[in-house]
Amino acid sequence: MKDSLKTDSDNVTLLSADYHRANHLLVTGYSNGSFLLHEMPDFNLIHSLSITEHDILSVTFNCTGEWIALASGRKGQLVVWEWQSESFVLKQQGHVNNMACLTYSPDGLLIATGGDDGRVKLWNVSNGFCFVTFTEHKSGVSAVTFTQSGKAIISASLDGTVRAFDLHRYRNFKTLTTPQPAQFSCLAVDPSGEVVCAGSQDTFDIFVWSLQTGRLLEVLAGHEGPVSGITFSPNEAILVSASWDKTCRVWDVFSGKGSREAITLTADGLTAVFRPDGREFAVATLDGAILFFNPQTSVQTGSIEGRHDLGSGRRDTDLVTAKKLTQTQAFSTLCYTADGENILGAGRSKYICIYNILKQILLKKFEVTCNHSLDGVDDFISRRKITEFGNMALVEERADADEAALALPGAKKGDMSSRSFKPEVRVTSVSFSPTGRAWGAATTEGILIYSLDHSLVFDPYELEQDITPASIRQALEAKDYSKAVMAALRLNEVEITTEIVEKIPLGNIELLCRSLPQVYVERLLGFLGVQLESRPHIQLYMTWITTLLKQHGEMLKERSPSVMALLRTLLKNITLRHKELAKICDHNTYLMQYILAQKDVKHKASKDDEMSGSDVSDSEDILIS
Structure with missing residues (x-):
């Protein structure tokens, strides 16, 4: 097979293979990104192609044997190849490294993500495919957001630039910079889409630009630590910023008055987010709390202690017990639900928590992964691995040197002397869809989307004993359409409600809607x-x-x-x-x-x-x- 690979390297190894019994075809994937297609049993070479420079970890045929699916884990690449026409059926590539941020478009049809690889990607929510990738950033992307009109997307990066991308021509039409280089850690756009603000983690300032002219309008100084989160009010000229200096500041950006008030927090501020109606904002702190404030009076209206809800996943390098680890947990990303009644929170944990703000209680915890090959998934480390010299899982064999190191952009992360890299489970960003029916999370495992599906859930509304599918159909046959619709909505079964709605004549819809009680x-x-x-x-x-x-x-x-x-x-x-x-x-x-x-x-x-x-x-x- 080596002659067919067309390579001079002796280190090429076979990593994956699949055989299609009906067509007598064998496909093999190799460590140099090449794959071979042979006809059996004569072992005649049909194709010899290379799709990437990295390992092909998995190959498989479809049921007819016409398509071949190939996956490269290191590049996050998935390819479907039709070998007869020699063309790509599907070609998708995710982020090479971890995703750092995620946001929904105003109409809820698109998701934008930014990663440590410096790429900004746009995904279609309905089919899950990435349809455009922007590669202009030279370092990790720390924040992304859409303008209110949904016609442009803004991204901030550690390379010291804020870039605006046009979603019609798919080009970088504006690049915003500062007089002195700064690493941007957070981003916010005002509701009109004309003013862009970005917070810095090294100069501790907030920079304000005009998106139309690209000119730097103002530098908001006052924080004494890295700015970790900024957010605009949806209906007022108010900007809220959180910082590691244990303060949260409210700014009048457009009036030119600068900082209106500094609010002292219980610990370092990690992120800030406004409620959709603009009447409240939340700040996550390093002590695991979520604090709620009134933006008009700057008075705290509530708090949630959530560090115990995030769990205590043990990492291989941890030297303290699970009980002590719980005291270090905190939320690094927050997002209100579309109605503003609940809030999502996540951080350096495998759990995403959703809380009711009014009652200040945990409604549900979502576990993002059960993959035990990730660091921090297990709550306890097996005592068999613990010796007097430490955790045996950290002892590496010399043979691992050829397989391990991940090439991270910019700078090596983690232990510089380590020959292997074990990803740690964490949730870097959560975002709620504007429709209120779904929310997404950027995790170590990729993008996770959680959605409501009422067709699988029986959720009645004001149900009474006489409300049954038979009685609803009887009301429909008797042409008592108003009673049939209200009873179907109270039973809340999708199939029954669909049947009733579609069988009511068009001429009766206006009269029915006019007499329908407001509760329905x-x-x-x-x-x-x-x-x-x-x-x-x-x-x-x-x-x-x-x-x-x-x-x-x-x-x-x-x-x-x-x-x-x-x-x-x-x-x-x-x-x-x-x-x-x-x-x-x-x-x-x-x-x-x-x-x-x-x-x-x-x-x-x-x-x-x-x-x-x-x-x-x-x-x-x-x-x-």
Whole structure:
């Protein structure tokens, strides 16, 4: 096989293989990024290709044997190759190293991530594919955020630049820098999308730029430690910053007054985040607490002690007990839910916690991984590994030297003398979707998305004994549509509600929506918004939605903070279906134009034939005369 690899190195090893029994094909992957495809049993070479410079850790055929999937762990690359046409069916690559930040787009359709490899990637939420990668940063990306319009994405990096990327042309249209180089650790954009702020971890300042001109407007000084988090109020000209100097500052950025007030924290501030309605902000501190403040009065309104909820995963290098480790846990990333009633928190742990703010209680803990090959997953270290000289898991064999070191960009992380690298489980960023139906987390294992799925959960609302599927269908047959809809919403089974909504005649929708009690309006709108994404009856669902909004728009406007997530879900799914229909309509329009053009070409060709025929007959008449 070595002759087929076309390499001079003697260190190439076979790492993976798969055999397709029906087609008698053998595919093999090697440590130099090459793979070979042979026909068995004669062992005839069909293909010899290289897709990467690193190990191909896994290869497999699909059921028909037409496609070959290849995976490279070190590059985070996944390739599907069609060997007959010699073309790529799929080519995806994640971040080479850990992801440092994550954020949702305003419509909830996209996710942007930044990694230690200096790349900014955009992912499609619906299919999970990365469709564009920006590589302009020269060092790790520490923060990313979308503008409020969703037309641009801003990223901050440790290379001392803040870059703005256009989401239409996919180019870096603005680069923001400082007079003296600074490493940016956090980022915020005002609601208008015109002002960009970034906090520094080495100069302890906050820099303010104009996105349109790229000019540095102001430098906010006052912190005496690294700025760890900044956030803009969604509806006021207020910027809140948290720092390692145990203070949280509230700034009037646009009035030019600078710092309005400094709030003393119980420990170092790690991150800050505003509630979606702008009436509260939260700060995570090093002692494992989440503190809540009123931005107008700067008065603390509540606190949550969460260090014990994060767990005490033991790392191989830890020299203290699990009980002592719990005292060092803290939240490094926070995010409010779309309705502002709950808050997500995570940090150097395998758990993500969600708390109710009003009651200050833990609602649920999400475990992001059970992968015991990661450091910090196990709560206890086996006593068999503990000797008088320390943890035996840290004793490396000399043979590991050829397999280990990961090439990290910029600088080597961890123990400089170590010949191996064991990733540590942690959650670097959490972000809630504006629709309120999903949230994502950037972890050591990759991007994790948690979503609501009511089709698998029986969650009744004000259920009574006489509300059954049979009674609901009887009301529908009796043409008591209002009773059928309300009973279906109270039973809260997706299949029953879908059946009732789709069987009500179009002419009765307006009258039904007008008489529907307000308590059911939000539930019906939420149901319609979710079903619009997958159901084929687009006109029917749009009729329901527009009629409900026309009849109950004023009521919904009064309760705008609580229904904002619902309206974002509607906007997201309507935009999605509009794009799908636009593609079909454009395709049909171009096809009709092509058919009409072909008709004109044929008509013109027949005219040319007639003209040439008449010219020939005229010439013959002249010759005869």
